[in-house]
Amino acid sequence: MGALFVLLSSPEWARLLLVIILGIYLGWTHRIYRVRSVQCLAAALLVLAIRQPAYLFFPPLPLLLATESLLLLLYTRWLSCFNREPSIFYAAHAAAAASISAALGVWLTEGGMQLGLTIAGIFLFLGQGALLFAASLYVTKYNSEEGEVIALHRVRFVSYPILFVLALIIFPEEGIFFRAVVLPLFLSYHASFTRLYHRFGRSRQERERRFTRRYLDSTFDFMRTIGTAMKERIEVDNVLDYVVSSLVDSTAADAGVIYLRNDGERKLSVRSERGYFPPPYHVSPSVRSKVGGVDQYLRATPITLGEGIFGEAVAENLEIRLEDASEDSRFRELMEDRASTITSIYAVPIQVGEEARGLLSIATTTPKKYLGRQDWDRCKVFATYCSLMLESLFNYLQLLEKQEMEREVDIAAAIQRGLLPRSIPELPGARVACFTSAAKGVSGDYYDLEKEPSGRLFGLVCDVSGKGIPASLIMVVVRTIVHMERRREYSLSRLLSLINRGIAEDLAVDRFATACIFAYDPGTRSFLFANGGHHPALLFRAAEGRFQELDTPGIPVGIDESTIYEETSTRLEPGDLVILYTDGIIEAQNRDGERFREERLREAILVNGGAEAERIVEGITEAVRLFVDGAPQYDDQTLIVLKVTE
Amino acid sequence: MDITEEARGAVTVLRLSGELDLFNAKNLRQKVQELLESGWRKIIIDFGGVSYMDSSGVGALLHVYASARAENFETRFVNFQKPVARVIELTKLTDYFPLSDSVESAAEELE
Numbered sequence: 022m023g024a025l026f027v028l029l030s031s032p033e034w035a036r037l038l039l040v041i042i043l044g045i046y047l048g049w050t051h052r053i054y055r056v057r058s059v060q061c062l063a064a065a066l067l068v069l070a071i072r073q074p075a076y077l078f079f080p081p082l083p084l085l086l087a088t089e090s091l092l093l094l095l096y097t098r099w100l101s102c103f104n105r106e107p108s109i110f111y112a113a114h115a116a117a118a119a120s121i122s123a124a125l126g127v128w129l130t131e132g133g134m135q136l137g138l139t140i141a142g143i144f145l146f147l148g149q150g151a152l153l154f155a156a157s158l159y160v161t162k163y164n165s166e167e168g169e170v171i172a173l174h175r176v177r178f179v180s181y182p183i184l185f186v187l188a189l190i191i192f193p194e195e196g197i198f199f200r201a202v203v204l205p206l207f208l209s210y211h212a213s214f215t216r217l218y219h220r221f222g223r224s225r226q227e228r229e230r231r232f233t234r235r236y237l238d239s240t241f242d243f244m245r246t247i248g249t250a251m252k253e254r255i256e257v258d259n260v261l262d263y264v265v266s267s268l269v270d271s272t273a274a275d276a277g278v279i280y281l282r283n284d285g286e287r288k289l290s291v292r293s294e295r296g297y298f299p300p301p302y303h304v305s306p307s308v309r310s311k312v313g314g315v316d317q318y319l320r321a322t323p324i325t326l327g328e329g330i331f332g333e334a335v336a337e338n339l340e341i342r343l344e345d346a347s348e349d350s351r352f353r354e355l356m357e358d359r360a361s362t363i364t365s366i367y368a369v370p371i372q373v374g375e376e377a378r379g380l381l382s383i384a385t386t387t388p389k390k391y392l393g394r395q396d397w398d399r400c401k402v403f404a405t406y407c408s409l410m411l412e413s414l415f416n417y418l419q420l421l422e423k424q425e426m427e428r429e430v431d432i433a434a435a436i437q438r439g440l441l442p443r444s445i446p447e448l449p450g451a452r453v454a455c456f457t458s459a460a461k462g463v464s465g466d467y468y469d470l471e472k473e474p475s476g477r478l479f480g481l482v483c484d485v486s487g488k489g490i491p492a493s494l495i496m497v498v499v500r501t502i503v504h505m506e507r508r509r510e511y512s513l514s515r516l517l518s519l520i521n522r523g524i525a526e527d528l529a530v531d532r533f534a535t536a537c538i539f540a541y542d543p544g545t546r547s548f549l550f551a552n553g554g555h556h557p558a559l560l561f562r563a564a565e566g567r568f569q570e571l572d573t574p575g576i577p578v579g580i581d582e583s584t585i586y587e588e589t590s591t592r593l594e595p596g597d598l599v600i601l602y603t604d605g606i607i608e609a610q611n612r613d614g615e616r617f618r619e620e621r622l623r624e625a626i627l628v629n630g631g632a633e634a635e636r637i638v639e640g641i642t643e644a645v646r647l648f649v650d651g652a653p654q655y656d657d658q659t660l661i662v663l664k665v666t667e
Numbered sequence: 668m669d670i671t672e673e674a675r676g677a678v679t680v681l682r683l684s685g686e687l688d689l690f691n692a693k694n695l696r697q698k699v700q701e702l703l704e705s706g707w708r709k710i711i712i713d714f715g716g717v718s719y720m721d722s723s724g725v726g727a728l729l730h731v732y733a734s735a736r737a738e739n740f741e742t743r744f745v746n747f748q749k750p751v752a753r754v755i756e757l758t759k760l761t762d763y764f765p766l767s768d769s770v771e772s773a774a775e776e777l778e
Binding site: 555656 | 691722726763
């Protein structure tokens with residue numbers, strides 16, 4: 022009670038009031054902002070508030086020195102929120118710690134020691150002021166809009182410690198003038214500083230709210246545009262145009278550009294541009310001298326992945342954030358060359374899935390017009406949108422393509438089912454077996470086996486380039502020609518020539534097929550063979566236990582109408598094998614990318630050669646299956662084995 | 668498979684490396700198509716770096732050669748390595764394709 026009376030009857034009550042006011046103000050500002058840069062200033066207010074009651078217990082000089090040091094440290098920390106220069110940041114902490122220790126010493130010591138520590142403390146305090154000023158120099162005005170205010174009030178940082186020290190020297194700290202005039206003046210200095218920031222903070226809050234609203238609007242617009250693009254199957258480029266123009270319009274940028282590369286390519290090309298984007302590479306003077314020359318050059322010149330500033334950025338997924346492009350030696354070089362007039366440049370890679378597919382960049386070309394933090398945020402967000410949009414669009418297009426392909430696969434597979442022989446012919450003194458497996462539902466392989474009225478076995482194996490309906494049509498052509506021509510007298514080579522002409526006449530240039538035809542007469546055991554660019558017939562001579570290849574000249578069918586085909590014949594003996602196969606067998610790949618190869622095929626034949634034709638086919642397909650060990654099948658496999666039994 | 672291009676006067680040399688198969692045969696066709704669209708009329712394809720080629724690769728070569736005849740441009744294939752040469756031999760296309768011994772001799776032929 023007594024203490025409270027003493028407190029109220031002395032001028033200290035005014036200080037108490039001040040503490041209360043500061044406390045309320047502090048609570049209020051704290052509720053509004055929970056940002057780190059504001060927290061530093063709130064802490065400064067807290068220090069000022071605590072200092073008032075502390076006057077009751079501590080002598081004023083050390084207390085003033087310690088608290089003012091702490092305040093300067095807080096201001097330095099505040100500046101470090103905008104641009105952290107570590108050496109200054111740490112020096113400021115050290116100087117503050119030393120200055121506060123000196124103040125403690127002033128309080129605890131007496132005489133010459135006290136005087137020495139006072140002088141040391143004052144110099145340390147001045148040093149802190151200098152560090153604060155230095156920290157403010159690192160806050161360049163394009164870091165943020167706070168940066169502009171800081172730059173404007175930079176002189177205050179250095180002038181305040183000097184004025185404070187001067188006041189300390191001129192006015193004895195115990196005097197009434199110091200207490201009544203100087204101290205409140207300094208207090209108002211801190212207050213005005215905080216208020217300045219506070220007012221700035223409020224306007225920033227307002228701006229951010231406006232920005233968010235506009236941002237939401239544009240997000241909505243953006244999504245709607247993408248939605249429309251998906252629905253109406255608008256070109257990707259239209260959407261990209263929209264992205265670039267929205268971005269340039271909503272930032273300080275003068276120009277923007279989107280580079281993209283196609284699947285599997287290493288060249289990035291301009292897909293959309295707004296304004297005149299300054300090329301980030303050297304442009305020859307002759308191009309620069311033409312009207313619109315640079316812009317045309319930019320659009321026509323692709324960037325190779327990994328080369329140049331943008332090429333590297335995409336290849337290594339690096340962002341480019343240069344408020345002042347001249348800080349980067351690569352851009353400085355361009356500017357010295359007068360090739361480019363880039364003031365600020367931002368570039369963000371666009372990723373689709375895990376893959377860098379392009380880059381979104383904005384730049385200012387007007388001197389002293391800098392891009393800022395909000396521009397950077399927008400640039401990042403738009404790049405993310407771009408990635409998402411492209412990803413969905415690609416997925417969607419892929420889906421469409423897949424659906425169309427699946428439909429085609431169904432039709433083609435139905436055609437093919439109708440083409441293949443329904444049963445395996447049975448022969449006296451020989452057995453034939455076959456196997457076929459389509460890689461993806463529909464095959465490019467086609468075979469035919471038929472017993473002719475004369476008792477002869479006719480066979481055909483053909484591997485059509487490509488798949489789907491066009492490949493099936495080739496099979497239809499082949500089958501039609503074969504069945505029509507075989508009604509009259511024919512030779513294998515003539516049949517092959519007719520097939521060749523039939524395909525070469527009607528179909529596109531790159532449609533072709535490797536095909537081979539054989540005929541086996543069980544009565545005479547003569548085997549006739551004609552080849553059009555297919556694998557030779559593989560013969561296994563049981564008596565000698567060796568392999569032999571049977572082949573004739575002639576390129577694949579469907580390429581050149583004038584090709585002349587030939588035929589050859591051989592006599593088979595009991596136990597002999599004839600093996601015909603397509604690429605898919607010997608080129609079956611395992612997970613290591615290794616291929617089955619003809620050597621393994623021969624091994625499998627040797628192992629199973631004594632068995633029946635069906636068993637040999639099973640043995641070979643089993644060997645292939647074990648070899649690939651679950652790796653996906655890429656190519657169609659067809660295998661025919663003829664075994665002479667007697 | 669990688670494709671690099673190099674201009675030698677009026678001739679473009681496409682250097683292929685890696686495997687030319689089902690998965691990338693269309694890249695070669697596209698590349699040639701692009702060159703034609705940008706006005707090139709003399710194209711040498713260097714297979715020195717191609718370690719493997721399948722029937723789709725043969726298809727791509729046929730396509731290039733067939734378009735050369737249809738669209739009136741000149742082309743030469745050079746430097747077939749063993750595995751590729753074997754595929755070409757197997758399909759008996761050795762005499763059909765416009766082969767040259769080296770890029771230099773092909774360039775001379777085209778000049």
